[in-house]
Amino acid sequence: MADLVVLDRRFIARGVERSSALRFMFWLVPWVILVGLGIYAAALCLFYGLNQTNMDNRFAFGMWIYLDLGMIALGAGAFFTGFLVYILKQEDLKPILNSAVVVGLICYSGAVAVLMVDVGQPLRAWFTFWHPNTHSMLTEVTFCITCYLFVLILEYLPVLLRNRQLRKVPSFLVFEHQLHKLVPVLAGLGAFLSFFHQGSLGGLYGVLRGRPFAFRQGFAIWPSTFFLFIISAMAVGPSFLILVTATAEAVTGRKLVQSTVFRKLGRISGILLGVYVALKAIDTLVWLNVTSRAVGFAPWDFYAYKPFGSALLFIEILPLGLLPVFLLTLPMTSKRRGWVLCGAALACSGILLNRFVLTVQTLALPTLPFDEYLQYIPSWQEVATFLGVIAYGVILYSLSYRYLPMFGQSKGVDKNVPVG
Amino acid sequence: MSARYGFVIDLDRCTGCGACMVACAAENNVPPAAPRATPRTGLTPMLVRKVSNGMDGIARREVFIPIACMHCGNETPCVSVCPQQAVEVDKATGIVMQMPQRCLGCRYCMTACPYHARYFNWWDPAWPTGMEKSLNPAVAVRMRGVVEKCNMCHGRLHSAMEKAAAAGRREIDPADYVPACAEACPTGAITFGNLADDKDPVSHAAHSPDAFRLLAKLDTEPKVYFKSQQAWVRGLADRESDRPSEVQNG
Numbered sequence: 001m002a003d004l005v006v007l008d009r010r011f012i013a014r015g016v017e018r019s020s021a022l023r024f025m026f027w028l029v030p031w032v033i034l035v036g037l038g039i040y041a042a043a044l045c046l047f048y049g050l051n052q053t054n055m056d057n058r059f060a061f062g063m064w065i066y067l068d069l070g071m072i073a074l075g076a077g078a079f080f081t082g083f084l085v086y087i088l089k090q091e092d093l094k095p096i097l098n099s100a101v102v103v104g105l106i107c108y109s110g111a112v113a114v115l116m117v118d119v120g121q122p123l124r125a126w127f128t129f130w131h132p133n134t135h136s137m138l139t140e141v142t143f144c145i146t147c148y149l150f151v152l153i154l155e156y157l158p159v160l161l162r163n164r165q166l167r168k169v170p171s172f173l174v175f176e177h178q179l180h181k182l183v184p185v186l187a188g189l190g191a192f193l194s195f196f197h198q199g200s201l202g203g204l205y206g207v208l209r210g211r212p213f214a215f216r217q218g219f220a221i222w223p224s225t226f227f228l229f230i231i232s233a234m235a236v237g238p239s240f241l242i243l244v245t246a247t248a249e250a251v252t253g254r255k256l257v258q259s260t261v262f263r264k265l266g267r268i269s270g271i272l273l274g275v276y277v278a279l280k281a282i283d284t285l286v287w288l289n290v291t292s293r294a295v296g297f298a299p300w301d302f303y304a305y306k307p308f309g310s311a312l313l314f315i316e317i318l319p320l321g322l323l324p325v326f327l328l329t330l331p332m333t334s335k336r337r338g339w340v341l342c343g344a345a346l347a348c349s350g351i352l353l354n355r356f357v358l359t360v361q362t363l364a365l366p367t368l369p370f371d372e373y374l375q376y377i378p379s380w381q382e383v384a385t386f387l388g389v390i391a392y393g394v395i396l397y398s399l400s401y402r403y404l405p406m407f408g409q410s411k412g413v414d415k416n417v418p419v420g
Numbered sequence: 421m422s423a424r425y426g427f428v429i430d431l432d433r434c435t436g437c438g439a440c441m442v443a444c445a446a447e448n449n450v451p452p453a454a455p456r457a458t459p460r461t462g463l464t465p466m467l468v469r470k471v472s473n474g475m476d477g478i479a480r481r482e483v484f485i486p487i488a489c490m491h492c493g494n495e496t497p498c499v500s501v502c503p504q505q506a507v508e509v510d511k512a513t514g515i516v517m518q519m520p521q522r523c524l525g526c527r528y529c530m531t532a533c534p535y536h537a538r539y540f541n542w543w544d545p546a547w548p549t550g551m552e553k554s555l556n557p558a559v560a561v562r563m564r565g566v567v568e569k570c571n572m573c574h575g576r577l578h579s580a581m582e583k584a585a586a587a588g589r590r591e592i593d594p595a596d597y598v599p600a601c602a603e604a605c606p607t608g609a610i611t612f613g614n615l616a617d618d619k620d621p622v623s624h625a626a627h628s629p630d631a632f633r634l635l636a637k638l639d640t641e642p643k644v645y646f647k648s649q650q651a652w653v654r655g656l657a658d659r660e661s662d663r664p665s666e667v668q669n670g
Binding site: 049051055056057058059060118119120121124125128130131132133135136137138139142205207208209210211212294295296297298301362363366367368369370371374 | 454456458460461462469471485495497500501502503504505506522523524525526527528530531532533534535536538539540541542543544563564565566567634635637638639640655656657658659
């Protein structure tokens with residue numbers, strides 16, 4: 001045990017205070033148990049098949065696809081912060097960049113891991129690269145997410161290699177130095193790839209002519225949801241970063257970034273969310289009055305089915321849309337940490353609700369004239385896999401925070417300064 | 421050969437006996453339902469659904485509607501979404517083909533299909549001992565984790581083409597190619613033919629005033645037509661807001 005404590009100490013950067021090794025281990029225990037449970041549930045699905053889930057022929061997509069769409073939207077902070085720092089030269093956001101990369105890596109790797117369980121034949125995943133259907137939104141999603149995951153790993157490597165022990169290996173140091181030169185290029189590449197796959201995830205449902213609740217007209221080959229997803233992901237990414245960092249500050253009892261960073265991220269998030277809410281409102285009006293009626297569906301009928309009524313639409317646009325816009329942008333509220341956190345939480349909830357409506361509500365609603373409204377409740381295996389991914393994220397973030405210079409570039413913070 | 425195969429199903433003749441479902445399963449090596457399978461997780465490439473007008477007593481009317489893949493001919497929803505080209509429309513026949521050997525099991529095509537006519541193999545296929553001897557050698561068994569659907573008994577089309585080739589003909593004899601459901605229907609409700617051939621009786625029937633297609637307004641050009649002299653049955657073509665109806669899977 002004593003050896004473990006010494007070893008742990010050796011990996012922690014000089015000059016920073018971290019909790020004792022024992023306390024850190026206690027913190028990890030519940031998350032490790034959840035990861036174990038998630039792996040067991042995923043193994044059941046892989047070994048016995050997807051009959052372990054509560055999905056069916058009508059509810060062919062379930063909780064996992066919702067999780068994927070939600071996580072990838074929340075993880076957009078990685079590409080967008082990189083874009084802001086390296087392309088738009090917003091240097092004052094640099095202190096949060098490493099944290100953004102770790103959050104992005106967690107979200108994307110978690111989503112890819114869940115996708116591997118979600119498909120019926122995971123060993124055929126390479127077929128998409130070998131026989132790609134260039135008309136499919138899912139092909140674009142697969143290509144871009146895979147490439148972007150590699151980009152994220154490359155972006156994470158310089159952070160990882162700055163660990164106190166790893167820096168002692170000369171070749172690692174050289175490699176890290178060279179990688180560091182590449183980071184602006186990677187940031188640009190990441191932004192390009194993210195732009196397309198965030199959009200394609202929106203297009204995934206928007207192109208479904210056979211699902212009039214989700215089907216949208218658009219520009220050229222892209223339905224309107226393609227553009228809405230890009231803007232919403234850019235809007236919610238910074239908000240999620242604020243929430244993650246604030247949670248890390250609360251758990252560690254340390255101030256990790258200057259409050260100006262929160263304020264700026266909040267403002268960017270709020271402005272983009274405002275643009276998104278305006279476009280979303282226009283899109284909904286077009287759908288209600290034109291798109292849905294053109295294919296023989298009375299749009300308000302879709303909202304007649306409970307528990308998903310029209311309330312969901314208004315909740316998404318008003319309390320989880322407009323309200324956070326005001327909280328994050330108005331001078332009166334955007335200077336107060338509490339209101340910014342509240343606005344960020346509402347913004348994230350709004351986007352998660354949007355993804356829920358698009359993935360779950362779309363499939364629950366009937367299409368054929370004699371179809372019935374369907375219910376779907378995920379099985380424990382689906383829930384456990386979901387929780388396992390969340391726990392994996394907490395563990396990776398905790399380890400990165402403990403052993404890597406996550407907020408190291410911000411002077412005067414992350415020492416031993418308890419939050420007041 | 422350039423055909424546009426399709427069905428015309430006379431709903432006034434359908435008794436809901438389910439012979440088409442059994443014939444389809446036997447022809448296409450559909451395994452018996454797994455013990456834990458439900459109506460929502462079973463494999464029924466042909467599914468007879470019972471629909472009522474939602475009224476009670478003497479005013480109640482019911483109809484049986486056999487539902488299979490509609491083989492959409494325009495912007496086929498399942499074709500464009502498949503990420504690895506496991507679904508395609510055969511230009512020579514108009515049949516929407518599913519290649520289970522290439523299917524990843526992502527089920528995107530199932531979410532895209534407005535008719536819910538695609539089925540996922542949630543379980544490993546298994547037959548009771550001895551029953552495997554009754555399998556049709558012309559049709560490959562599908563494995564767990566892939567999607568399948570009606571392919572208009574493509575094995576039978578191959579046999580008809582082989583027979584025509586052996587006889588030195590380029591075109592098949594229409595009598596040699598009849599899908600199992602149409603062949604098994606005891607009342608002749610299900611008819612099959614070439615919709616592109618003006619002389620084909622099925623093509624005529626498809627253009628009769630009693631004929632309609634489900635969700636035609638989606639503009640996917642389904643190649644399965646239904647027929648009924650009852651106005652409320654024809655009214656099932658598209659979803660309307662105030663029409664009550666009840667449904668039961670056959």
